[in-house]
Amino acid sequence: MTDELSRNERIKEASDYLRGTLAEGLREEITGAIIEDDAQLVKFHGMYLQDDRDLRPERARKKMEKAFAFMIRVRIPGGVLTSQQWLALDQVARDYGSGTMRLTTRQTVQLHGVIKSNLKATLKAIDAVLLNSIAACGDINRNVMCNVLPEQSRAHAAAIALARSVSDHLLPRTPAYREIWLDGERIAGGEGEVVEPIYGKTYLPRKFKVVVAVPPSNDVDVFAHDLGYIAIVGDAGEIIGWNVTVGGGMGMTHGELDTYPRVADIMGFCKTEDAVKIAEAVVTVQRDWGDRKSRKHARLKYTIEDRGLDAFRAEVEQRAGVKLGAAKPFTFSSTGDRYGWSEGTDGRSHLTLFVQNGRVHDSALGAQQTALRTIAQRHDGGFRITPNQNLVIANVPTSEQTEIERIAREAGLLAPWSGLRRNSMACVALPTCGLALAESERYLPDLLTALDERLAAFGLSADDIVIRMTGCPNGCARPYLAEIGLVGKGPGRYNLYLGAAFDGSRMNKLYAEDLDHAGIVAALDPLFAAYVKERQKGERFGDYAIRAGIIAASGNGADFHANVRLPPARVPAR
Numbered sequence: 206m207t208d209e210l211s212r213n214e215r216i217k218e219a220s221d222y223l224r225g226t227l228a229e230g231l232r233e234e235i236t237g238a239i240i241e242d243d244a245q246l247v248k249f250h251g252m253y254l255q256d257d258r259d260l261r262p263e264r265a266r267k268k269m270e271k272a273f274a275f276m277i278r279v280r281i282p283g284g285v286l287t288s289q290q291w292l293a294l295d296q297v298a299r300d301y302g303s304g305t306m307r308l309t310t311r312q313t314v315q316l317h318g319v320i321k322s323n324l325k326a327t328l329k330a331i332d333a334v335l336l337n338s339i340a341a342c343g344d345i346n347r348n349v350m351c352n353v354l355p356e357q358s359r360a361h362a363a364a365i366a367l368a369r370s371v372s373d374h375l376l377p378r379t380p381a382y383r384e385i386w387l388d389g390e391r392i393a394g395g396e397g398e399v400v401e402p403i404y405g406k407t408y409l410p411r412k413f414k415v416v417v418a419v420p421p422s423n424d425v426d427v428f429a430h431d432l433g434y435i436a437i438v439g440d441a442g443e444i445i446g447w448n449v450t451v452g453g454g455m456g457m458t459h460g461e462l463d464t465y466p467r468v469a470d471i472m473g474f475c476k477t478e479d480a481v482k483i484a485e486a487v488v489t490v491q492r493d494w495g496d497r498k499s500r501k502h503a504r505l506k507y508t509i510e511d512r513g514l515d516a517f518r519a520e521v522e523q524r525a526g527v528k529l530g531a532a533k534p535f536t537f538s539s540t541g542d543r544y545g546w547s548e549g550t551d552g553r554s555h556l557t558l559f560v561q562n563g564r565v566h567d568s569a570l571g572a573q574q575t576a577l578r579t580i581a582q583r584h585d586g587g588f589r590i591t592p593n594q595n596l597v598i599a600n601v602p603t604s605e606q607t608e609i610e611r612i613a614r615e616a617g618l619l620a621p622w623s624g625l626r627r628n629s630m631a632c633v634a635l636p637t638c639g640l641a642l643a644e645s646e647r648y649l650p651d652l653l654t655a656l657d658e659r660l661a662a663f664g665l666s667a668d669d670i671v672i673r674m675t676g677c678p679n680g681c682a683r684p685y686l687a688e689i690g691l692v693g694k695g696p697g698r699y700n701l702y703l704g705a706a707f708d709g710s711r712m713n714k715l716y717a718e719d720l721d722h723a724g725i726v727a728a729l730d731p732l733f734a735a736y737v738k739e740r741q742k743g744e745r746f747g748d749y750a751i752r753a754g755i756i757a758a759s760g761n762g763a764d765f766h767a768n769v770r771l772p773p774a775r776v777p778a779r
C-alpha cells in the first residue's frame with residue numbers, strides 16, 4: 206500500500222464538483238470517447254464509457270478507433286416507475302441505444318450503446334419524464350433499493366418513503382449534471398459557499414449502496430450492501446422501526462486474499478424519524494474514515510473490519526445525535542421473487558413476471574419488449590423493477606387482469622421455468638462491460654438448460670435453488686450470496702462457489718476453480734444426486750452442502766477465503 210492518495214482522489218478534487226472538461230469533451234467530434242479523467246467523472250453522472258468488445262478485433266484490423274458508446278444507468282429509487290416513464294425509457298432505448306433495456310440487480314434500468322453525440326438528447330428525453338441518472342455510478346450514494354413487496358402494501362408505502370428520503374438526502378448538490386447535459390446555466394456560487402455539505406469536494410472513497418428490506422422477503426439482499434434498513438413490522442402490518450445494517454459488499458479480486466466479499470453487520474435499531482440522520486452519519490464517517498489511498502480497500506466493509514463495529518457505531522451515534530437501540534428479531538425466508546399474481550392488503554393485484562437476466566427485448570423467448578410496451582400503454586398502475594432483474598406490473602384492476610396476463614403469457618413472461626432458472630441472475634459482462642473476463646448474461650441461459658436436464662433427471666426441477674453468475678469477481682449479480690455461484694476467471698472458465706444461505710445471510714465458498722461448461726455440469730451433477738438422496742425435510746441446497754461436508758461454512762470477512770479445499774480431482778487438467 207502507498208501513502209499517496211489514489212489517482213481518482215486527485216481527479217475528483219480537481220473536477221470543480223464533477224464538471225471536469227466534460228462539456229468540452231462532448232463537443233470534440235474527432236473521437237467517440239472522452240479523456241480518461243472525464244471518464245472517471247462521467248460515472249458520477251450515471252454513465253460508463255464502454256466499447257463493443259465483440260467488434261474490437263475487426264476494428265483493430267481496420268485500424269479504426271474502438272466502437273465507443275456509453276452505458277447510461279437511470280436512478281430509480283425502489284425500482285418504481287410510472288407507465289409513462291417505462292414507455293419513455295423503452296423509446297429512448299430504441300431511438301438512441303442498442304434497442305433493448307436491461308433491468309438490473311439494483312432495481313434500475315441500464316441503456317447500452319448510446320454514442321457520444323446522442324448523450325444529451327437521451328438525457329433530455331429521460332429528464333422529460335422526471336427521471337435522471339445522477340449519481341447512478343461513481344464514488345457516491347447510488348440507487349437506493351427497496352423491497353417490492355406486492356403483498357404488504359402498508360409496509361411497502363413506508364419502506365419506499367424511507368428509500369426515497371434517503372435517496373434525496375444523499376443526492377449530490379452540484380449543479381454540474383443540469384449544466385452539462387440539460388444545458389442549464391452555470392450557477393455561480395458565492396464566496397465560501399458549501400457546495401456539497403455531505404460529501405465535500407472529493408465525495409466518498411468508493412461507491413456506496415443503500416437498501417431497504419421488509420421481512421420475510423430479503424429480495425434486496427440487505428447483507429450485500431453498505432447500509433441497509435430491515436423493517437421491524439408490528440402486528441397490524443405497520444413499521445415500528447428499523448434494524449440498521451452496515452458493511453456489506455461483494456467485490457473482490459481473484460488471487461488477492463486481502464480483498465473479499467462481506468455480509469453486513471447489524472449495527473442496532475432506529476426509529477423511522479432518525480433513519481435519515483443515521484444514513485448521513487454513516488456516510489460522513491465513511492467519508493472521513495474510508496481508505497482513499499487504495500481503491501481496493503476503500504469500501505465501508507474494510508473500514509468496519511479495520512476499525513471494528515463498536516467504534517464505528519459510537520462515531521455514527523455521536524454524529525447523528527441518536528443512540529441506537531438493540532437490534533430486534535426478524536426472519537427472512539428468501540431472496541427471490543414471488544412470481545405470478547399476488548394481492549396486497551389493500552386488495553390491489555400485482556403480477557410478477559420473469560425477465561431472463563433482466564434483458565428486455567424481443568427474442569426467441571417471445572416479443573417481450575413489445576408486450577411490455579403494450580401493457581404500459583393500456584395500464585396506468587405502474588411498474589416495479591425487482592432486485593432479481595424481474596418486473597412487477599403493479600396495481601392491476603380486476604377488469605384488466607385477464608388481458609394483461611394474456612399479453613404476458615403470450616410473450617413468454619410467465620413461462621413455467623424450473624426452480625433453478627426462477628432463482629437465477631447474471632450480470633451483463635460481454636460485450637459491453639470492460640471488466641468482464643468471461644461471458645455471463647449471454648451464457649447463463651445455456652448453462653441452465655444443461656443443468657435443468659440433470660435436475661429433471663433427479664426430480665429436482667421444481668426445487669428453488671439460487672444460482673448467480675458474473676463475468677468477473679466484482680460481483681455485480683451478487684454471486685457470493687448464491688447457493689451456486691459462478692464467477693468468470695477467463696474466457697469460458699469459471700470459479701464455482703457453494704454453500705450460501707437461501708435467505709441471503711451467509712456467503713458461499715470456493716469449491717472448484719477454472720471450470721469450463723462440461724466441468725461445471727460434471728461438478729454439480731453428483732452433488733444434485735447426493736442432495737436428492739440425503740437432504741432432510743425442507744433442507745436447502747446451500748445448507749445441505751455444508752452439512753454434508755462438501756464445503757466449509759463461510760464466516761464473515763476474510764473467512765471467505767479460509768478453509769478452502771480444492772482436491773486435485775475436482776480441478777480439471779489444463
Ligand code: HEM
Pocket residue numbers: 253255276308309310311312315429454455456457563594631632633634637638639640679680681682683
Ligand atoms: C467492485 C467493483 C465493481 C465494478 C468496478 C463494477 C463495474 C460495473 C460495470 C462497468 C458495469 C456495467 C456493465 C454493463 O452494463 O455493460 C456494472 C454493472 C452493474 N453492476 Fe457493477 N461493478 C462492481 C461491483 C458491483 C456490485 C458488488 C454490485 C451489486 C451489489 C454491482 C451492481 C451492478 C449492477 C446492478 C449492474 C447492472 C447490470 C446487472 O444487473 O448485472 N456492481 N458494474
Ligand code: SF4
Pocket residue numbers: 632633634635638639640641642645675676677678679680681682
Ligand atoms: S461482475 Fe464484472 S463482468 Fe459482470 S458487469 Fe460487473 S464488472 Fe462487469
